[in-house]
Amino acid sequence: MGSTITEKILARASGLDEVKPGQIIEARVDLVLANDITAPLGIAEFEKAGFSKVFDPARIALVPDHFTPNKDIKAAGQAKKVREFARKHQIVNYFEVGRVGIEHVLLPDAGMVAPGDVVIGADSHTCTYGAVAAFSTGVGSTDFAAAMAWGHVWLRVPETFKFVYSGTPSPWVTGKDLMLHTIGLIGVDGALYQAMEFTGPAIEALSMDERFSMCNMAIEAGGKSGIVGFDEKTTRYLQSRPDGSRARTAGQVFASDRDAEYSRVLEIDAAAVQPTVSKPHLPSNTAAAADCADITVDQVVIGSCTNGRLHDLHQAASILAGRKVHPDVRCIILPGTQDVCLEAIADGTMQTLIEAGCAFSTPTCGACLGGHMGVLAEGERAVATTNRNFVGRMGHTGSEVYLASPYVAAASAIAGHIATPEEVGAAKGGSR
Amino acid sequence: MIFEGKAHTYGRDVDTDVIIPARYLTTNDPDELAKHAMEDIDAEFVARVRPGDVIVAGENFGCGSSREHAPVAIRASGVAVVVAASFARIFYRNAINTGLPIVVCADAVTDAENGDVMRVDLSAGTVENVTKGKTYRSEAFPPFMQELIDRGGLLEYVKSRVGGEGA
Incomplete structure (x- = not known):
């Protein structure tokens, strides 16, 4: 064997x-x-x-x-x-x-x-x-x-x-x-x-x-x-x-x-997998993003050790380019490293995201675990490209986290509710 | 070693974020951490727990973050032993390494209700629900884990391996 x-x-x-x-x-x-x-x-x-x-x-x-x-x-x-x-x-x-x-x-x-x-x-x-x-x-x-x-x-x-x-x-x-x-x-x-x-x-x-x-x-x-x-x-x-x-x-x-x-x-048939979110309060509590359009969002977090690499920021920027973050949403970018920041500056990604209305953080785990740089109040809800959505993970025990990809997170930031890129009119293909 | 105390029961997938929320991880002082043990799953726990009490929980206890502050907070809160249907692997290692007794015994978990008096005999490998008059066999530790426990924990074991070089 x-x-x-x-x-x-x-x-x-x-x-x-x-x-x-x-x-x-x-x-x-x-x-x-x-x-x-x-x-x-x-x-x-x-x-x-x-x-x-x-x-x-x-x-x-x-x-x-x-x-x-x-x-x-x-x-x-x-x-x-x-x-x-x-x-x-x-x-x-x-x-x-x-x-x-x-x-x-x-x-x-x-x-x-x-x-x-x-x-x-x-x-x-x-x-x-x-x-x-x-x-x-x-x-x-x-x-x-x-x-x-x-x-x-x-x-x-x-x-x-x-x-x-x-x-x-x-x-x-x-x-x-x-x-x-x-x-x-x-x-x-x-x-x-x-x-x-x-x-x-x-x-x-x-x-x-x-x-x-x-x-x-x-x-x-x-x-x-x-x-x-x-x-x-x-x-x-x-x-x-x-x-x-x-x-x-x-x-x-x-x-x-x-x-x-x-x-x-x-x-697993990857062709059958849809853009997916994990609903509160377990990563296993999954649903199709398209079925969650009634979920409004106060904060979007894009980054972390899960999705804080340049490719992730490119995916988010491909959706947010020329669009604006919804007036009721705070969109926070948590880049993985200083090099990721430098590359995002050099290729215009950071400018795209900032012009869309995103806040750029220094590289830190901060918001992911409710530490700093984006803590949620009671009753608030976030869509995050992070990895955990346990009770109180991003702040108050009465807050909620939906886990998602950078595409879905960016689309949700624009829509003000959980959205797929198609819903916000993104051109097929995105950034691969 | 025998422990007897009241059960504090929880369901499955109790994660380390609710055992000790990240906002309290700016210290590693056990007494400070104990003030917030189980806070985000059971806000009354700290007021209710008495020395010798037993946490009884379902599958995958301690999932999530690697924070060793979780078993440290539980132990310092007065809890003598955690009985669960299963443990997440990092919590399992951390509990052994920090001297928090843990026992795998799914049947005892199924029957136990909040406030039941539990009697856990580590050497005999039994969990008794005194209130319900039932006794269960708990899973034995693998031999290597038992050896670590008997030697006084991982660092004592490592000291014997490293010898004069680093110690």
Whole structure:
């Protein structure tokens, strides 16, 4: 019996010829990360345990992206702890405000993840890096502390749940829609403890940015990781990372064997998927966007670690170009990184969005988790390209979040209610 | 180890955003976090909970964010143990790592009502609903998890692995 790509990566990282689902392994980690919420607790545990040095200052990333630029005095205190730890231990990849981006956009874009890597991060959306054929998963602060000292992590080898997407999605259907649809099919614990392997012609046709969006939301189905196989698009993406970066110089390409064993295989006809939203208060509570036209909107958020890449902003701008955000709507753009901002300036995307009436934020997780930069009041409703719509996620417990793609979010910003691009008269094709 | 206390019952998919909302994540002080435990799903929880009480919940408890502040807040609020039909994986790791006892026992969850007196015996692997006079077998931890718990947690384990190099 063959192995899945996930099993092969984990076997390499643990120095074994092969591993099987359920097996407990100790895997060497290629990158360990935490942010301004999770790092302070991890640092406290690291120090309480009496560790005096990190395993490798070049393989730890500290990314203060959640409540920065510091939203209040307490947040400033937490960010300060991270900064001081980074200085003390000479952490190479500490990203100060001005250079920082949203961690799961920033780290792969900076070339810090290579195919075949094992990445753990004290943030649940660490599963994002499966888009470059790496194994990555979220852990808590104590696991982060342990990995900083040890350079390893214990893992239970996950079963792999294979998804095969056939057909060609219709013009306004993105990777985000495919993923929301998938979570709607299997539920928020439908892939609990499992690796989600995304395959099929519709995945091969997706841009890298949309593959990142899909892997990013594996956690919303309970998945341990999400992964897409390596192909020419992966190569092109990796080769355009910075000179000398890990993405350009390291890594090992693995692929699932034809006779690999899967816990389950689910075939999904991508051509039948419609622009999809997740209604409150679970990502699995999906509906066709076209069926939600009666839902009025107070705020639209476009960006985040799920959809804050340049391609996402292009999609939003293709709808908003020459149009105006509805007078009753606040449309906030959360770009993933400073480079995304620079590119959006250079190609006119930022001007298009600002002229339409959008507010541009600095790269931060802020609004997604109700931290700052777009918190909702009681009774308010948002359409967001983020990843979670739990009770109180974006602010007051009496507020609501509908998850959607950049196309649907932009169309909703114009209409003032949940809308498809067709409804606001967008020309077919959009930005692919 | 045996715990006995009143049940606080919840449904499935209790996420970490309601266990400890993000607006309180500007600290990692357990007592500060405990003041807001379960706030967005049960605003009266903090006033009602007594030391030794038991959270009883459905499938996928602790889904969502990786915030370790969630098990820390629950433990510091006085809750002795969480009994659930299943746990989301990051919460499961975090609970073990922070010393919050957790037990998987779907049958006990099905029968339990708010306020029932629950008796959880970790070593015997049983959950008893004293009010209803029923006893259930809980799932045993995998051997490696039990070893971590017995060694005093992940960091103690890692200290023994890293030896003199980093410790």
